[in-house]
Amino acid sequence: MPSARDAPVIAALGAAAAIGLGSETFVASKPVQAESSPALRGAGAAAAASTWGGSSRTLAAGAVATAAVVGRGALLRRRATAVKKKGVRVVEGKEIPWNLFSPKAPYEGSCISKETITSKTPLVNWETCHVIMDHGGKVPYIEGQSIGVIAPGPDKKGETPAKIRLYSIASSAPGDDESSKTVSLVVKRVVEVAGRGWCEYSNVEKGKDPEFPDAEKVYRGVCSSHICDLNAGDDVLITGPTGAEMLLPEDPEANMIFMATGTGIAPFRSHLRNLFHDKVSKGKFKGCAWLFLGVPYSESLLYDEEWKEMQAEFPDQFRYDYAVSSEEKSEKNKINGEMWVQHKMMEYGEDLWQLVKDPKTHIYMCGLKGMESGFAECFQEKVEAEGMDYKEYLKQMKKDKRYHVEVY
Numbered sequence: 001m002p003s004a005r006d007a008p009v010i011a012a013l014g015a016a017a018a019i020g021l022g023s024e025t026f027v028a029s030k031p032v033q034a035e036s037s038p039a040l041r042g043a044g045a046a047a048a049a050s051t052w053g054g055s056s057r058t059l060a061a062g063a064v065a066t067a068a069v070v071g072r073g074a075l076l077r078r079r080a081t082a083v084k085k086k087g088v089r090v091v092e093g094k095e096i097p098w099n100l101f102s103p104k105a106p107y108e109g110s111c112i113s114k115e116t117i118t119s120k121t122p123l124v125n126w127e128t129c130h131v132i133m134d135h136g137g138k139v140p141y142i143e144g145q146s147i148g149v150i151a152p153g154p155d156k157k158g159e160t161p162a163k164i165r166l167y168s169i170a171s172s173a174p175g176d177d178e179s180s181k182t183v184s185l186v187v188k189r190v191v192e193v194a195g196r197g198w199c200e201y202s203n204v205e206k207g208k209d210p211e212f213p214d215a216e217k218v219y220r221g222v223c224s225s226h227i228c229d230l231n232a233g234d235d236v237l238i239t240g241p242t243g244a245e246m247l248l249p250e251d252p253e254a255n256m257i258f259m260a261t262g263t264g265i266a267p268f269r270s271h272l273r274n275l276f277h278d279k280v281s282k283g284k285f286k287g288c289a290w291l292f293l294g295v296p297y298s299e300s301l302l303y304d305e306e307w308k309e310m311q312a313e314f315p316d317q318f319r320y321d322y323a324v325s326s327e328e329k330s331e332k333n334k335i336n337g338e339m340w341v342q343h344k345m346m347e348y349g350e351d352l353w354q355l356v357k358d359p360k361t362h363i364y365m366c367g368l369k370g371m372e373s374g375f376a377e378c379f380q381e382k383v384e385a386e387g388m389d390y391k392e393y394l395k396q397m398k399k400d401k402r403y404h405v406e407v408y
């Protein structure tokens, strides 16, 4: 459930902006629960330990631990699940890169580029940056994972360096330049100002904040400021990769519903570039993906052009809708009448419900806490109208590994 301080932010998400949707609807197969858990896409299996990534791309380079995995004999590979390997985790029978770099021994990467990809809005925390970092091929990851970043600090209690913060990876395994040597993040700069929304803490001396010199209190996020202030060539300490919640199923015919609020778009950019953009993987996916993005203002839309290009190229496989809460209304929202991401989804109620019921469909949510209740707002009634218990239905979806949530 969202906390009281999340409320204004959640309230700021959503709102429909009618965009050019194709008339096609996804074909959903029979509405029954899957009998077995779907396997994961990519992520070299024990029997194919030399390939990692949704793109099934052989890694050119890797950490020592990676090298240890690659090139082992067939016998050892068969026993892979029984042997605990450093830098690898077995998830649903597949090996994926895992914590190759720890907080005590992080990878020293560098910033290739940093770009502010939103424009100013009335919100003090309007800025979101797209950052591309060089990992020299040493921090391989698969789509849906996260990395940690260690800022120089000082942290909340004065610690230097600061404790790690996790960030969902926003690039596909080959990276934005498809060299397998870069990783991209989409990071919102945390700024809290007294009198301009929630602000409990302060880490800027009164009167010294360049943007808000008159404010009683200003708090600037330790790690998000570090990342959003990076310049090309600056060092970045990276840990990980980690995370198995947001991985894609292996079935190329699976369908995906991606629900994102704000920077929750990160893992979906990673997946969508894998499915519809990268040379190595484009064209292999045979299912459908439907992205719903919620932001507070149209200036806050993230990667809008990329989605529109994908939609133009794959009109039968990719749908994209967004909700801009401060600019559009929905009568479905009984709290404040704004269009939040779930209210946008409700506009496609029956189509989406058929898709959700398809055992080949996976639901992914990423972004604000409270997104799960948004999903319930959309589908609980539909589940119950078919004589099922919502809690049981969710339990079954989780058991089938087709309900994925990463909120922060």
Ligand SMILES: Cc1cc2nc3c(=O)[nH]c(=O)nc-3n(C[C@H](O)[C@H](O)[C@H](O)COP(=O)(O)OP(=O)(O)OC[C@H]3O[C@@H](n4cnc5c(N)ncnc54)[C@H](O)[C@@H]3O)c2cc1C
Binding pocket: 146, 156, 165, 166, 167, 168, 169, 186, 187, 188, 189, 190, 192, 200, 201, 219, 220, 221, 222, 223, 224, 225, 263, 264, 266, 406, 407, 408
């Ligand atoms: C799996 C995962 C993926 C994530 N992915 C992304 C992503 O893709 N993009 C993104 O932007 N973020 C992401 N995050 C969030 C990210 O990890 C950071 O939490 C975020 O960037 C804020 O970090 P910060 O250091 O800038 O803020 P902090 O400095 O950590 O501040 C965070 C909050 O702590 C409060 N605070 C300050 N002092 C105190 C105190 N003494 N006691 C209690 N509270 C205090 C502040 O008021 C502020 O609201 C993700 C988180 C997780 C867990």
